[in-house]
Amino acid sequence: MLFAGCASKPPGMTPVRPFAVDRYLGLWYEVARLDHSFERGLEHVTAQYDRNADGSIRVLNRGYDAAQGRWKEATGKAKLAGAADEGRLKVSFFGPFYGGYNVVALDPDYRHALVVGNSTKYLWILSRTPELPEEARVRYLALARELGCDPDALIWVRHDQAPANGMAPWMPH
Secondary structure (H helix, E strand, C coil): CCCCCCCCCCCCCCCCCCCCHHHHCEEEEEEEECCCHHHCCEEEEEEEEEECCCCCEEEEEEEEECCCCEEEEEEEEEEECCCCCCCEEEEEEECCEEEEEEEEEECCCCCEEEEECCCCCCEEEEECCCCCCHHHHHHHHHHHHHCCCCHHHCEECCCCCCCCCCCCCCCCC
16 A cells, blocks of 8 residues: 555556545545555554545554554555546655555445456455455455456455554544
8 A cells, every 4th residue: 555656557557447536534444455666564553544634545554463463554645647537646654755546446325346447457446344244255356356456465464353453544643
């Protein structure tokens, strides 16, 4: 959920339309992801999206590192990168550098989503609950394959046991 590089979308990828950013705000559980160093080993991963006073979006990513016995978090900022009704954003966790955040599939009720970064090396399946309905899982895995991602390489994120400190991912510490 942290991105490097420019705020772009992979060739041939079409972000969803219509997209209502205000409906997308709130808590999302990371159900699955492709492996990358900045989330390696994390469980109970969530992303919280809220409006900032300037209209941008505050992004709070949290995950539990069981090996270290502690929560890790990163706060960033997101902005629309395309049309106002397009699921294309740019996200920054490192000052002026933005990365692509492309919502390429989205449940009509905003219950789950498939997100791709600047390339197909960055892919996440998100849900409003820790569990993803089977029909959504099947659809998103097929779409990931169509987009050139390897669904067999997905890491399915644990949300089944409370971390040792008993805190829920969205609770401040």
